[in-house]
Every structure is written in structure tokens, then in C-alpha cells.
Amino acid sequence: MEKMPHxxxxxxxxxxxxxxxxxxxxxxxLAIGExxxxxxxxxxxxxxxxxxxWGYTLYYATNFMFTGLAVAxxxxxxxxxxxxxxxxxxxxxxxxxxxxxxxxxxWSMALIxxxxxxxxxxxxxxxxxxxxxxxxxxxxxxxxxxxNFIAAAVLNYVLVNLLRPQGSMDPATARFxxxxxxxxxxxxxxxxxxxxxxxxxxxxxxxxAIAACVLVWVxxxxxxxxxxxxxxxxxxxxxxxxxISPVKITMIAMLISGALAGMMAINNxxxxxxxxxxxxxxxAGFIGIAVALMGRSHPFGVFLAALLFGFLYQGGAELALWxxxxxxxxxxxxxxxxxxxxxxxxxxxxPLEKLFLRLNRGRS
Amino acid sequence: MxxxxxxxxxxxxxxxxxxxxxxxxxxxxxxxxxxxxIGLEGKMLMAAFASAAVAALTGSVWMGLLxxxxxxxxxxxxxxxxxxxxxxxxxxxxxxxxxxAAGLTVLIAQDLFQQGGRTPPVSFGEGRFAPIELPxxxxxxxxxxxxxxxxxxxxxxxxxxxxxxxxVPGTWxxxxxTRFGLRLxxxxxxxxxxxxxxxxxxxxxxxxxxxxxxxCGIAGAYLATALQAGFVKDMxxxxxxxxxxxxxxxxxxxxHALWACLLFGFLQAIALRxQNIDLGAFVVPVQFMDALPYIxxxxxxxxxxxxxxxxxxxxEPYVKER
Numbered sequence: 287m288e289k290m291p292h293x294x295x296x297x298x299x300x301x302x303x304x305x306x307x308x309x310x311x312x313x314x315x316l317a318i319g320e321x322x323x324x325x326x327x328x329x330x331x332x333x334x335x336x337x338x339x340w341g342y343t344l345y346y347a348t349n350f351m352f353t354g355l356a357v358a359x360x361x362x363x364x365x366x367x368x369x370x371x372x373x374x375x376x377x378x379x380x381x382x383x384x385x386x387x388x389x390x391x392x393w394s395m396a397l398i399x400x401x402x403x404x405x406x407x408x409x410x411x412x413x414x415x416x417x418x419x420x421x422x423x424x425x426x427x428x429x430x431x432x433x434n435f436i437a438a439a440v441l442n443y444v445l446v447n448l449l450r451p452q453g454s455m456d457p458a459t460a461r462f463x464x465x466x467x468x469x470x471x472x473x474x475x476x477x478x479x480x481x482x483x484x485x486x487x488x489x490x491x492x493x494x495a496i497a498a499c500v501l502v503w504v505x506x507x508x509x510x511x512x513x514x515x516x517x518x519x520x521x522x523x524x525x526x527x528x529x530i531s532p533v534k535i536t537m538i539a540m541l542i543s544g545a546l547a548g549m550m551a552i553n554n555x556x557x558x559x560x561x562x563x564x565x566x567x568x569x570a571g572f573i574g575i576a577v578a579l580m581g582r583s584h585p586f587g588v589f590l591a592a593l594l595f596g597f598l599y600q601g602g603a604e605l606a607l608w609x610x611x612x613x614x615x616x617x618x619x620x621x622x623x624x625x626x627x628x629x630x631x632x633x634x635x636x637p638l639e640k641l642f643l644r645l646n647r648g649r650s
Numbered sequence: 651m652x653x654x655x656x657x658x659x660x661x662x663x664x665x666x667x668x669x670x671x672x673x674x675x676x677x678x679x680x681x682x683x684x685x686x687x688i689g690l691e692g693k694m695l696m697a698a699f700a701s702a703a704v705a706a707l708t709g710s711v712w713m714g715l716l717x718x719x720x721x722x723x724x725x726x727x728x729x730x731x732x733x734x735x736x737x738x739x740x741x742x743x744x745x746x747x748x749x750x751a752a753g754l755t756v757l758i759a760q761d762l763f764q765q766g767g768r769t770p771p772v773s774f775g776e777g778r779f780a781p782i783e784l785p786x787x788x789x790x791x792x793x794x795x796x797x798x799x800x801x802x803x804x805x806x807x808x809x810x811x812x813x814x815x816x817x818v819p820g821t822w823x824x825x826x827x828t829r830f831g832l833r834l835x836x837x838x839x840x841x842x843x844x845x846x847x848x849x850x851x852x853x854x855x856x857x858x859x860x861x862x863x864x865x866c867g868i869a870g871a872y873l874a875t876a877l878q879a880g881f882v883k884d885m886x887x888x889x890x891x892x893x894x895x896x897x898x899x900x901x902x903x904x905x906h907a908l909w910a911c912l913l914f915g916f917l918q919a920i921a922l923r924x925q926n927i928d929l930g931a932f933v934v935p936v937q938f939m940d941a942l943p944y945i946x947x948x949x950x951x952x953x954x955x956x957x958x959x960x961x962x963x964x965x966e967p968y969v970k971e972r
Contacts, residue, residue, distance in 0.1 A: 314754075318761040366741055414948075424951035425960070427741050428898065431688065431891055432944040432951075439941035447935065575745060612760045612767060617753030621746045629732035629743030636736075 290642035296582055302634050303626035304580070311619045320611055332604025333597045341471060341486020342603070346570075347596030348488065348553045351495040353574025354592050355502050356408075356547035358583040362506055363539035364519040369415060369430030370547040371571025372437030373408040377548025378555040379441060380407030382449065382562035385462040396466040400552050401494065408548015409541045411437060416540030420533040426540070434571075445564055458563040468557045491553035496589070498546065503585040505542075515539050547571060569617075573599075576620050579628040595620070657798050659919050664807065665877060666922075667915025668814045669694065669869045669886075673893035674900070674907045675814075675821050676865035682825065682902060683858030684838035684963040685733055688744035689725065690866055691890025692751035697722040697870025699755035702769040702881035703762060705777030705874075714777060714875050719867030725751065726863025734855050737967030748890075756883050769874075769881040779808035779876035808876040810868060817865070821904040834858055838961035841968040851968050869893075895947035902961065914943045 312322035333343045353370045360367035367373075380403035390396035415429035445457040454460075468489045472482045506512040518525040518535040526532065550570060555562050573595055580594070581587025602616035626634065673690045680687040697718035705714025725747050732743035756767035763769055772778040784805035791801035825831035833854055837844045841851045873889075874881045896914050900906035920927070921939035 314757065318757060366739075368741075368745065418948070418952050422951075422953050424948075424953065427688065428894070429948055429951055432895065432948050435888060435891065435944045436941045436948075439937040439944075442940075443935050443937040446937075572745070572749070575742075579742070610760070610764075612756055614753040614756035614760075614767070617749050618757060619753075621749035621753055624742060624749065625728075625732070625746035629738040629740075629746055630736055632736040632738055 289639045294638065294642065296584070296587075299631070299634055299638065300580060300582060300587075300627060302638075303631070304623065306626050306634070307619060307622035310622050311615070314618055315611065315615070318611065320609060325605060325609065325611065328605055328608060329597070329601025332608075333600040336483065337481070338483035338486050339600060339604070341483045341488045342600040343593070343596040344471070344492055345486065345488040345553070345558065345596070346599040347592045348492045348495045348557075349550050349570040350573050350577045350592035350595045351499060351589060352550035352553070353547050353571050354577030354581060354588040355498055355574075355585065356543045356545075356571075357574045357578035358581065358585070358588050359502060359506070359515075359546060360539055360543040361578055361583040362512075362519045363515045363535055364522075365419070365536065365539055365543075366427050367412065367430055367540065367543045367547075368427055368575065369412060369433050369437075369544070369571070370574045371567055371569065372430070372434035373411045373544045373547035374550045374567045374571045375437045375441050376411040377404035377408040377551035378562050378566050379444060380404045380548060381551040381555045382459050382462075385466045385556060386449075386459060389463070390466050393466055393468055397468060397490070397494075397552065397556070400466075400556050401549060404548040404551040405545035406548075408551075409545040411548070412540045412544025413537070416537050416544075419540075420536040442564065445562065449562070456563075459561045462556065462560045466556065467560065468552075470557075487558040489553065489557035491557045494549070494552065495592075498549065499585040499589050502546070506585070511538065547574065573620060576624045576627075580623055653795075653798070657802050659916070659923060661803050661806075662919040662922065663912060663916040664803065664811060665915075666918045667911045668807075668811045669873050669877065669889055670893045670896055670914055671814045671908060671911040672810075672817065672865050672869035672872065673890055674896045674911050675817050675904065676862040676869065677894055677897045678821065678900075678902055678904060678907060679834070679858045679865070680862040681897065681964055682838045682961055683834050683855050684841060684961055684966065684968070685729070685855055685859055685862075686740040686744065686965045687729065687859075687862060688741055688891075688894060689729055689747035689751075690862075690893055691886050691888065692744075692748035693722040693725045693863060693866035694870040694873065694890050695748075695755055695884070695886045696725055696751040697867040698874035698885055699751075699759060699769070699870075699881045701867075701871035702772060702777075702874035703759065705772050706763075706770045706880065709776050711777055711779050711875055714772075715868070715871045718871035718874075719864050722867030722870060723860060723863035726859045726866070730856050730859040733967065734852055734859070737969065740965055740967075752884065755881070759881065759883075767883040771880040772875055773879060777875060778879050779810060779872075781806045782809055782812070808872070810872040810876050813868065814872070815908075818904050818908045825904065830857075835961075838963055841963050845968070845970065851970075855968075866890075892943050895943050898947055898960075899950050901959070917942050 315322040315325050333339045356370050357367055381400045384400045384403035411433060415426050415433055418424040418429050419426040449459040450457060451460040471488045472484045475482045514530045515535055518530055522532060554566055577588055577591040577595055580591035598616050598619055602613050605611045606613040673694055677687050677690050700721035701714035701718030704717035705711055729743050729747055732738040733740040759767045759769055774780045787801040787805040791797045833844060833849055837851055837854045845851050873885060892914050896907060896910035899910040917939055921936055927934040
């Protein structure tokens, strides 16, 4: 017998965890002498009260969809990919090379090439830890952490010594040519007669991210490979008996994961900055962990969680602008979400299971 | 490179290796007991902030140190709660602790001091650990060769450096020569056996996690009130992860941890002193030096240079059979 109904598992537990995280965050805000209710109002106003706010919320959400999906796909194979940050950095390098090296006649071709480039570079950066996990048994968590730092060093070297334009002090590439400029939501909605903020950075990558959510759903739940990934994640020995190769699944799941993390770069590098800067990822790779945990590794859950974190990110920026609450509040909320939905999952789950058992017993 | 330069680099190696060593030994206790800890970075950061803040407010290094240890132990307790009591995922808990520390430190620092997430600077006698002159350092200093080594390399560090160095034989003794140590190692390899022997697995693991918290606390306090004068945002700068790398490099053994941390401290000292190293034929970029500890760890993990085998029960919550 199931200990509790499925809906409780996918809806109730994340919801309770989220409420716990929200209550604790409110206490933190109280503790530093600010009003939590006013803070929430300010955040809602700043993130959702205008098309400008929405533009930023959706822009951040696009980033988090990619990195959240990346972590989620790895989770399905019971692999914990903390390397999303490094893979997204390398993805940025892939995008920058594609945009700078080839004179593209039109942005659509550049976008496709940039997607492929970012996927290739992100997957490449995930491939080495994946290989070491699959073949040599080195713990993927540790190797992906190490690869984040190595990625930062590589990017630093490439930007300072190779890609920096002559005479520039800034460790960043040259500006991408005008032809690879991706249409922003403003430019996409204007022909339809819908007014949208001109300055918000949300762009066509949002649609790519949503498509990625759908494709990952198809992959995980509707294909043979996805079945094998989930089977391997549930039971390694079971999968082995079913003739599923652990090496193959580990490699493929991590390559997909890395590619998804890398794809984030089409949004932040190609869509927003239009050049590659040193700290382009801004921790989005790590937020992917919270997003995947919150979304229960389901693409639709990831989509919702990414929107939530996009809201938190933009709302937090507004808070930092108008109050004395620094942006780091979002890092605290993010930590609490990871803590409650990930590490302290059983703290919420165990009492709930008891409750449902008692309810069921009362009924029968 | 003359003798004086070598002494200076080694001196700075010792200084930079100290926080790594303390954090590395902290991780050693935790992981030997079967609790993975990737939250070393966060605990160190929290302790660095708490110690600098309290030291700045009270003017006492010791109060600062205590506050640092207390804050780090609190995070350890959280890690224990998540990974021992509620049998959650230890890695996820570690990630959460790192973010919690990164956020809370800046949040509280901004609230207390309004200096953009930093604490006011502390000075010697006013909240910063002063260097200690070993006996006869002045008189021996003039003796060629031995003099500078003693007077500049060994003498003149803060007391926490010596604490860290003494913690190495201390840890070795505790782990390999006491009953507690035997049980601690056993609980990381085969907790069921320890349980059968009538020893509390939960108790041992909490003890290990708390020792880990204390050592991370000292490491953080050293960073903010000895190595540097005050807390700045994200001041650990990945040291917790380098310590983790050193722990793997040392294959979870105390004396090897000392050498690994000295090696990684040496790499940091070199990277700090020279930007790009010109070897004549080619130039070693500074970024390569920065990444070297991580690259070395990956190589070790890959098992190309001797295999690093973690404690067997590491990362798995212990469930008593019913």
C-alpha cells in the first residue's frame, strides 16, 4: 500500500517545504528590522507589477529553467550534478566563439549554431566528470565541484589572454555583431500590438527554454532512453539485470545535463549581455539545484520553480534597490528552499506519512 | 631566487595552509564517521564573519574565536540534523549550508555595520590575533641558514597556526590510538557492526560532526581575525573546497592531510607572489596555478596516481533494521 496519495507527494510536500522556507525568511527579515509584509509587497510590485518587472522575472526564469532541467535530468539517473555553474560558463564560451568567429547573415541561423555550440561546450565540460564516474568510480559531486573552479580559471585565462579585444582593460570579449542580436520579447510582441517593456532583457531564449522543458519531459517519460535513465536511477542493480549499461546511462545523462546547463548561455550571453563577461553565470548554475529539488525533477515542476525563482531574483533586486535589505536575502531563501525540499525532506515527509496512515486506518 | 625569497614564500605557505589544514581535518573527522561534508566552505565563512563581528564589537580575539566556533557548530548541528536524524541527502544539506552562510553573513553584516557586507577592521590588541615570537627568535635570527628558518619561518605566526599544526598529531592520536577513534572510523566503514557492539551510531556521528564544526570555526576565525583583519563578503573564496580536495588528496589520513594542505598552500603562495611564471620555454599563467589544486584532485580521484577510496559508509544514512 502506498503510504500516502501521489498528490500529497508532488504537491503537498513541496508546498509545506516552501511555506517553511518562507516563514523562516520572514523571520530573517524581521530580525534585521524590516517589515516582511512590506517586503513581499515590494517584491511583487517590482517583479510582477510592470512589464519591465515581468521582463526581468522571465529573463531570470529562462536561466533557471535551463540549469534546473540540467540538474533534474541528472537527478533522474541518481547523479548529483553540482557542475551546472561551470558547464554554463563553458557554454558561454561556446556561444561567444560561434557569435564572434562566423559572420552570420541572420540571427536565426546564429541562434541555432549558438545553441549547438553552447550544448557542445557544456556537454564537454560534463563529459570528463561523467567519464570518471562511470569508468573510474570517482564521485561525481566532487569532480563537478572541482570542474566549476577549473572552468572559472579557464574562462579567466581565455578572456584575459585570448578573447579580450586589443586595448581593452575589461576581461570580456568584444561586443557581438549587430546581426546576432536576438529578438527581445518587446520586439516579438510589438507586431501583435502588445506593448512590452523595451529595456527588459527577456528574449526569444524563453521560448527555447520552454521547448526544452517539453523535450525533456518527452525524453524522460516517453522514450526508451528516458525509461532506462529512470530505471537506472531507481535501482542500479535492477537496471543492470535489465541489460542497461551503467556506463552508457551515466555518460548520456550527464552529457544531456551538461548540454542543458550550457544552453543557458544563449539567454545570458547572447540574449542579454551580447558579449562574454567574466561572471556571466551569476550563480544560476547553483540555483538550478534549488529549482530541480523544488520542482521534484519534473519538467513542469522545474518550469514553475524557475518562475518562482525568477520572481524572487527580480523581487530581491528591487528590495535591494529600495530598502536596506541586501540582495543576499535571495541567497538565504534559496538555501532554505534547498534545505527544506532537499535535505530536510524527511522532516516534512515523516509526520505527513503518519497522518495519512492514521487517516486511512480510520477509513477502513 | 635567493634564500630570503624562499623563506618568504614558505612563510606565506604556512600562513595560507593553516585555514586549509583546519578545515581539512574538520572534514576528516566528519567523513571518517561516514558523513560527507561539502559544507566546510559555508561553516568557515560563517565562523569568519561571527568571529570578526564579535571581535570588532568586544575588542577581544577570544570572544571572537568563541563566537566563530559557536556559529560553525550551529551549522554543523543543522547538517547533523538533516543528515543523521532525518537521514536526508548529505550533499544537498552541504550545498544548502554553503548558501545559507553566503547569504546570512552579508545580510547580518549589512544590518550590524552598514559597510556593504563587511565588518569594521580589527587590529592587533583590538580583536586580531597578534603574531607570537618563539623563544630566542631574536638571538638566533643572525645565525646563517638556521636563523632565518627559525626566526621567520617557524616563529612569528599567530597562535592558531600552531594550534592547527598541533591538531595533526592530535587527530592522529585520537583516531588511531583511542577507543573513540576506533569507533569513529568503524562507524564510517560499517555502522551496523558498531551498532551491534552496542555503541550509538547516532551519538558517534553527531560527535564527529560537532568536532568538524569546532575545527571549521577555528579555521574561519583564523581567516578573519589572524590572516586578515576583518570579514569581507565571500572571504573564504573556495578554501573549503580546496580543503575538501586536500582531504581526498590525503586519502582521509591526518599526516597526509598536513602535506596536502602545505602543498596547496604553497601553490596559493606562489600564485599570490608571482602573477605569471616565466619558465623560459613557456609561461605558466596565474590561472593555471589557481586551478592546480582542483586539477590535482581530479587526477587523484581518477585513480591515475594511486586510488583514493573514501570511507565505505560515507554519504549513506544509517537505518537501524527493524
